[in-house]
Amino acid sequence: MPIDEITRKVSDRYAKAAATGEQMCCPTNYDMAQLKSFIPEEVLKISYGCGTPAGLKTVRAGEKVLDIGSGGGIDCFEASRLVGPTGRVIGIDMTDTMLEIALKNAAVVAANLGYPSSNVEFRKGLADAMPVEDGTIDLIISNCVINLAPDKRKVFREMFRVAKPGGRFTISDIVADQTVPQYLAHDADKWGDCLSGALTLTAYIAGMTEAGFLGIHLVKSSPWQVIDGIHFFSITLTGYKVPPATTPSPIRYATLRGPFNRVVDERGTAYQRGIPQPITPDDAVLLSYPPLAGHFVLTPHPVWLDQTDSRWTAVFPAQTPCTWQGHYALQAGPFLEAADDDQHIYRRGEPLEICSKTLAVLETEGYVPHFAILNRAGQPTGGTAVSCAPDGGCC
Ligand SMILES: C[S@@+](CC[C@H](N)C(=O)[O-])C[C@H]1O[C@@H](n2cnc3c(N)ncnc32)[C@H](O)[C@@H]1O
Secondary structure, eight states: OOHHHHHHHHHHHHHHHHHHTOOOOOOOOOOHHHHHTTSOHHHHTTOOOSSOTTSSSOOOTTOEEEEETOTTSHHHHHHHHHHOTTOEEEEEESOHHHHHHHHHHHHHHHHHHTOSSOOEEEEEOBTTBOSOOTTOEEEEEEESOGGGOSOHHHHHHHHHHHEEEEEEEEEEEEEESSOOOHHHHTOHHHHHTTOTTOEEHHHHHHHHHHHTOEEEEEEEEEEEEEETTEEEEEEEEEEEOOOOOOSOOOOOEEEEOSSSSEEEOTTSOEEEBTSEEEOOHHHHHHTTSTTGGGGEEEESSOOOOOTTSTTOOOOOOOSSOBOOOSEEEEEOSSOSEEEOTTSOEEETTOOEEOOHHHHHHHTSTTTGGGEEEEEOOSSOOOOOOBOOOTTTTOO
């Protein structure tokens, strides 16, 4: 479908939804009691997100926040509360009906929050050509919008342009576990349903890294729909516009603590657990951002870690047979590649089939934040226990 036609159909779809208050879309987990205390029902009932990007402890007081595809304004208003009266929020949307509802309620929300005037501004615009000045935004949020944009790479480049150096994004969106086939991609109705335009997790993160973001990692994921064997799931990702090192830093080495046995960062540098790796000043800046910072010991001189050191971490699989139950693990950052202690190599975004024993490892504290887990089994599996040798016998 031509780009203009996709955009027009998506906008018509959301204009109609806003006008009728139709229920649409995906899994969210808002604290509705809290939101109802200051956001009018007219806004809450046209919440069409697939996550809670403003409600995940991502917004800080005094910040300038941009919400791409702000719809009725739910996340802008939550961000307004969180940034406080000294912060600022800009919501961008292409659909007039959405903007009208959001605008109408901005003053009501400000009064409910006890602000002298609204700190939220709504602007009409497209995600791939945003009416926002370069390098001015601390935090970009977006909730179930980028999948609807015909040219996602352009949107990611726009995000990078408007972010301040050191700025970040927290984006919730729908992705798929495999490339969406042409017969779905050209189904006009399914564009509006957040299905046709969904990228794979690999392509989504690759678009963001190509735009210049680094430290891209998973905040949250949840399964959503399976259509013709394609798993669509909601993800919330964070990443940074990492500034270059400006001041001299004493940091010269990074030692991987674990639990991964080996990782490759987004600049292609490989780190083996316990072994100091020489790094550049720019690497030292990147590795100081969460969650990378928690995985490394950064030092001026080489530091080796072994199992006797409290900073060394590992999770070994149980020495028991395991069962294949249809689970797949998708490593969702911040590493291009990461290996566990059982010879699995997890390439960012690529589904890897895992057995019950590996699932138990990935559900432990050190691993769990890095993985989206899907189950592709159409029905409960027989669950015959098989012997899994670490030399690649089965998993
Ligand atoms: C699924 S709704 C989500 C709205 C809001 N983020 C929420 O959580 O309720 C998608 C919104 O994005 C807007 N939108 C979709 N594609 C857009 C684009 N390319 N540029 C600007 N806005 C867009 C639509 O008008 C609609 O309001």
